[in-house]
Amino acid sequence: MPPPTWPGRARPRPPSTTRKCATSSSTCTACSSRGWADPLLKRLSRSRAVQEALGLLFARYLGLVRRTNRFVWDPADGYERLVGATPIIGAMWHGQHFMIPYLRGPSDRVASLVSRSADGEFNAIALRHLGVRAIRGSGDRGRGKARQKGGAAALRAMVRALAEGESMVLTADVPKISRVCGSGIVTLARMSGRPVVPLAVVTSRRIDFRSWDRASLGLPFGRGALVVGEPIHVPRDADEAALEAARRAVERGLDLVHERAYALVGAADPGAKPRLTQQSGSPA
Numbered sequence: 559m560p561p562p563t564w565p566g567r568a569r570p571r572p573p574s575t576t577r578k579c580a581t582s583s584s585t586c587t588a589c590s591s592r593g594w595a596d597p598l599l600k601r602l603s604r605s606r607a608v609q610e611a612l613g614l615l616f617a618r619y620l621g622l623v624r625r626t627n628r629f630v631w632d633p634a635d636g637y638e639r640l641v642g643a644t645p646i647i648g649a650m651w652h653g654q655h656f657m658i659p660y661l662r663g664p665s666d667r668v669a670s671l672v673s674r675s676a677d678g679e680f681n682a683i684a685l686r687h688l689g690v691r692a693i694r695g696s697g698d699r700g701r702g703k704a705r706q707k708g709g710a711a712a713l714r715a716m717v718r719a720l721a722e723g724e725s726m727v728l729t730a731d732v733p734k735i736s737r738v739c740g741s742g743i744v745t746l747a748r749m750s751g752r753p754v755v756p757l758a759v760v761t762s763r764r765i766d767f768r769s770w771d772r773a774s775l776g777l778p779f780g781r782g783a784l785v786v787g788e789p790i791h792v793p794r795d796a797d798e799a800a801l802e803a804a805r806r807a808v809e810r811g812l813d814l815v816h817e818r819a820y821a822l823v824g825a826a827d828p829g830a831k832p833r834l835t836q837q838s839g840s841p842a
Contacts, residue, residue, distance in 0.1 A: 604676055613683025620688065624660050626778040627761050632822060636786035637663065640755065643789060645720045647747055647754045648727035649808055651737055653773030653829065654816060657759040658727055659688040661784055669693050669719050671728035674708055690727070693719065713746065720750040727757070730808055736771045737829060739809035744801050747792040754804075756787030756811035762823035772829030783822035787815040 631637060640646060640661065648668075650658050662668050670685055672678045673696040682692035695712025716726050726746070730739045747754045763780035767773040776782065790811060792804045813831060820827040 609676075609680050610683055613680050614687055616680070617684045617687035620657065620659070620684070620776075623657065623761065623776045623778050627763075627776065627780050627782040629660065629782040629784055630822065632783060632785045632818060636784060637661070639786055640725075641666075643753060643755065645723050645725040645752055646789070647720070647743060647750070647752050648725060648757045649730045649739075649743055649754050649812055650727060650757050651771070651812055651816065651829070652729045652731050652733065653736070653767070653769060653771030654758060654760070655727075655729055656773075657761070657776055657782075658757060659685070659690055660759050660782075661757060661786075662689060664689075667691075667724040669716070669724050669726055671695065671712060671716065671726065691724070693726075696733075709742075713742075713749070716746055717750050720746075720752045726752075730754075730812060731771075734770055737809070737813070737831060739805050739812070741801065741805055743808060744792050744796075744804040747790070747804065748794055748796050748801065751794055753789035753791050754808050754811075755789050756808065756815045758785040758787075758812070758815040758819040759783070760816070760819040760823055760825070762825065766828045774828065781823050783819040785815040785819040785822070787811040 633639070641663070644666070648658065648661070659668075668689070669691040670693070672682045672685065672692040672694055674694050678694065678696075682694065685692050693712050693715045695708030695710075695715075716728075720726060728743060728746075730743045731737055732740045732742075743754055759782065760774065761776035761780050761782040763777040765775045765777065767775070788811060790804055790807045793800065796804065816827050817830060820830075
């Protein structure tokens with residue numbers, strides 16, 4: 559029996575079972591159907607044919623962005639510096655890595671570290687179409703899954719690639735810990751004897767995502783900046799203190815090249831650390 563209602567008061571309604579969208583106050587039919595859609599989307603994302611198609615489309619899109627933006631190098635001889643120091647270890651931040659292949663010349667040999675995840679497979683396919691070879695693997699952040707993630711094998715493969723004259727590009731920060739340089743990239747520099755060079759590529763027109771890494775994706779028909787930082791060398795006999803100093807230098811170098819790149823296109827870095835803004839101010 560329903561509860562009684564008093565005059566002028568609406569009859570109470572049972573709570574709704576329709577799911578609400580996390581980003582909206584309105585009812586979202588997409589969220590309501592997620593129960594059956596999620597497994598389907600997961601199966602599609604693991605399909606080799608779908609991954610190949612999406613990787614090709616993304617590579618073509620990045621090519622469009624490259625062709626329709628007016629890019630400047632900073633410094634002006636930035637590309638010549640990269641060529642002169644080859645092979646290098648190019649450092650980038652998560653979320654700011656999509657357009658890093660723009661720094662590569664047509665004949666440059668470059669490889670990139672890519673995780674073994676499903677997203678990594680998509681990235682590896684896109685990189686292949688952009689002329690960058692993928693080395694699969696990632697660190698385990700102390701979770702005891704180094705063998706499963708292929709971190710040790712990937713490290714050996716990267717050292718071998720550098721020894722054979724192939725440059726490497728990889729994110730310096732680890733997943734979910736944005737813009738804090740990990741130890742992996744400086745360990746690679748110590749083992750290989752090759753310098754770490756902070757890199758940044760940004761455009762004036764872009765999409766800034768509200769993701770953990772504050773990712774940005776360039777849009778066509780704007781201006782862009784290709785910024786090359788100062789190389790950081792790590793001695794082969796570096797002890798723990800020297801490795802920590804190199805790690806901090808890479809982190810600072812990446813913060814600076816991104817600050818510079820965004821300033822060149824008249825914008826502020828959406829993922830900048832507050833301390834960087836307070837301490838360094840705007841570049842000249």
